[in-house]
Structure formats: structure tokens, C-alpha cells
Amino acid sequence: MSPEIIQPPEWAWYYIAVYFFVAGTSAGAYFIGAMEELFGSGGEREVSRAACYIAFPLLVLVPIPLIADLGRPERFWHLFIYNQGGYPYLNLVSPMSVGSWVLLIFSACALLSFLDNLVADRVISFPLFSRYYNRIPRRLYAVLGSLAGFFIAGYTGVLLNVTARPFWAATSPLMGALFIVSGASTGAAAISLYLIWRRRNSGGEVERLEAFDRVVMVSELVLIALLLVLAGRTALPLMTLPFVAMFWLGTVALGIVVPLWFKYRSRRHPFGDAPVLAHYLCILAGGLLLRISLLQAGQL
């Protein structure tokens, strides 16, 4: 009998891995937008605007899979209020508890940035809002939201690392780092896709975004390699069939290596619009498959 008797949580990948991906992408996009907002020239605002329009709508989707995966969905509010005492509850050593609270903070900041842009773009106008519009400390919640966003992108990895399941435990402490880096790269891809859709994908801002993305994707490859070294024998499931296709082909090859090669090449030989679009989609799909692979490899 195997001494490794630690049970898997049997989290459904179509809820939990998808949540990891959506939240990570939203957080990555928000952070990039905030960085542009804080340190950019202020002349072009396309990237930070795109980021705000992506981050919040994605976040709106997030509670659905999270609540659907609970054994008792109608009790989800127990995450915030201890039902037997009626007071707010926070467990500092449980990433799930802290993560739930930070998700609230991040959502609030993302909502503010979203509204802010709608008003700036004159899509909506609240007389009351407009009166106070210039007094809203925009930079403050951009900073707060970025910090919360980083937390949201990374805590899901830490959450896996602080369980006793062999693969998740062995990959400690790198899962959080990998999820942050992957979130930044899928966030950048989402922004680029939005800009293509709005036909605003040119100019210095987009170049800066690409340069940032290249750095991030190289570090993602390095982190994946380190993670596999740490995992050792516990990573063996990644060598079996569904994972060879999902992880090696999907995430590593099509999701990172090919897009990275494409990015370096297209600096000298610009490609047409279709391949550019496709490579962003590949990055997004790779990010999703990364979460599914790492979640499921720990649950086998």
C-alpha cells in the first residue's frame, strides 16, 4: 500500500482552472494598464484604457465558477462572515480566505477604473460622478488595484503549493511565481487583442507592451523548467497522454515557444494581421492549458 494517502480535492478543472486563468488574465491586464497610467507619458492612453475595459468584465465572470464548485453554493457568504458568530472572518494562513477578501478589493478597484474610463470616454455620465470626477484619487486605486491584482494572479499558485498533494507540495515555492508571470503574459495578450479589435494596435505604447511581454515570456519558460526540476518524479503525470498534448504541445510549444519566436522574428520581418492575431490567441490558450495541466497533474 502506498504511504502517499493524501486525497485530491477533486476540484473541477472547468471551474477552478478556468477561474485561475480568467482571474490571472484580468489581474495581469489591470497591472499593465496601471503601470502605463502611472509611468507612461500620458500622451497615449490606449493600453491603460484597454486594460480597464478588459479587467472588470472578466472579473464579473469570476464568482460563477468559484461558487459553482462549492459543495454548498448557497453558503458562499461564509467565506466572509462566520455564520455562527455573525462577524467577518479572515484566516491569515489560508490562501483561500485571504484570496476571497483580496478579490473583493481588486474588484472594487477594477470597477472604479472601469467607470472612470467610461466617463472619460463619455459613454456614460453621472452628474454627481462628474462633479467629483477630478477629485477621485485615480492613482491611489491604480496602485492599490495593481497590488491586489498581483495577489490575485499569484495566490492561486501559493494555494496549491501549501497543500500536501505530492506534485503541488514538491513544486513549492514556484507555483505562485509561475502564475504571476503567466498572468502578466496573458494579460498583455488580452490587451493586444482588444487593441486589434479597436484597430488601435500601433504606436510606441504597443511596442513597449511587446518588449515587456518578451521579457515575461522568457522568464515563464525559465520558471517552468525550474518547476519541473523541483517536481522531479511527482511530475511524471505530465509525461502521460492528455498532458503531453495539453502541457508540452499546448502550453510550452504553442503557448510560449512559438509565440516568442514569432515576436522576435516579427521585429525584423513584419507578418500579416492574421498571424499576429493567431499568436495572441495561442498565448491565451497556452495560459489556460497551463492552469488546467498543473491543476490536474496534482489531482491524478
Added chain:
Amino acid sequence: MAKGMFVDTTICTGCKACQVACKQWNGLSAEPAHFGKRSGVPYPVADNFTGDSYDNTGTLSATDWRHVRFIEQIDESRREKRWLFSSDSCKHCSDAGCLNACPTKAIVRTDLGNVVVQQETCIGCKFCIPSCPYGVISFSEETGTAHKCTLCNDRIHNGLGTACAKACPTGSIRFGELADLKKRADARLAQLKGKGEQARIYGYEEADGLKVFYLFADRPKVYGQPEDPVVPQRRLVLCSLVTILTAIGVGAAALVNFRERLNGKDEEESNES
């Protein structure tokens, strides 16, 4: 005041009285995963014959809070043989991985030191399940919540011992004050060592001390227990630090790219003008 149990596996006979007593007192049904439908038979039919000695329980589960293991040891020449038994359950760890993980305060420790799941509070997030280094706490599809041994919370708060200890005919499972149990365990260990037998206590150091601890005649892994259990939350600080450092790194990469190029561009512009 901490209560606990001492399981002396060397005098267990594998009678499973503890399993039966646990089921009866706690009103636990049969494990649903152990029964299947057979066409033409109106009731569920047991189909979990493991072929592993006398063990058909297999593992602890949401409805099996006790599990007697049967370990058949036969040497290569098939001359020497030994049959080991051990009754397993939740260890009521002093630093409990399940309790640390719970985001809703559903898992609490009572004044007697036992760890219980409050069914009215549990939301079924399942985070506690992989967080137990012993694979004890389990999820029930039926209730949508997590379940495990409560150390007979209702009995021990009313002056009774646990149902399993009460039922055990050999005294292999003993309930009582932790300090008394340790004395008893040490004495028994010394006795066995005096006879030149291999024996060890499992649970003095693990997870800051297990409130349910064991005397084993072989290595823990023979009894299906981890040799070096780690309370998973002890990795939290390192994981958080590495993640924060990465976040700073990504932030720096963004700063360099967004700022440097900006400056570069400013220079270009000023050069032009």
C-alpha cells in the same frame, strides 16, 4: 486538559469492533462508493472486495472514520510470517493542516483539543481535503460538506470516552488524558524494547504532536502512514516571499520597459526639436 487516544497496534487483533462502534455511535451509513447497482437486484450490492487481506474498507472516507489495516508480512523463503493490524483514524493534530486551511472557520478545535468540522458552517470548498498530511478528512457528495472523526465530540464532553476505545476488547485503543496516555505508551515501549522487539511511537513530534498517537512494530510507511509528514502551511512564508519577489520582478520589468523607452523617446523628441 487535552484528551486523546493511544493506539497500541501490537495488541490489536483486527476484530474491527472499533469500526462498528464508530458507525453506530455516529450514525454513519455504509460508504456509497463500496456499493453498486446490479440489474434485477432492488438494493445496492457490495462490490468493494479489495483482495487486500481482511481489508474491505480500503481508506478513510466521509462515512468511514475508522479503518483497520491488515498487513501481511512474509519473508522471501516463506518461513517467517507476521500479521500486523492497526486501527487508523483522524490524528487530531496539534497543528492541524485541515484547520489551518479552512476559510470559513468550519473546522475548530474544542477545549478538549479535538478538531471538529461544524457541518452548518462548511461550504464544501474542499481545500481542507488535500491539506491534511494524513489523507483523513473527506468530502461527501451527499451533504456537500467535509467529514471526519470528531473524537466523539458529544461523548467526551459528557464524561464518556470515545466509542471505539469503549468497544475495543484488547485495550489496543485507549482514550484519556494525553499525559497519562504518554506515560502508558512509554512504559509499553520500554517493555517491548526490553524484550528485544522492534517498536516505535508515532506521533510525539509529528505536526506538533498528534492527539491520537500510535505504537508501531515497524516503519510508519508499513502502516500506511507518511514517514515525514509536513504540515503544509509551514511552506506558506517561503511561497509568499518567492511570489512577492516575482511580482516585484515583473513590476521592475514593466517599469524598465515602460519608462526607459519613454525616456528614450523623450530624448529622440528633444533631439528632433
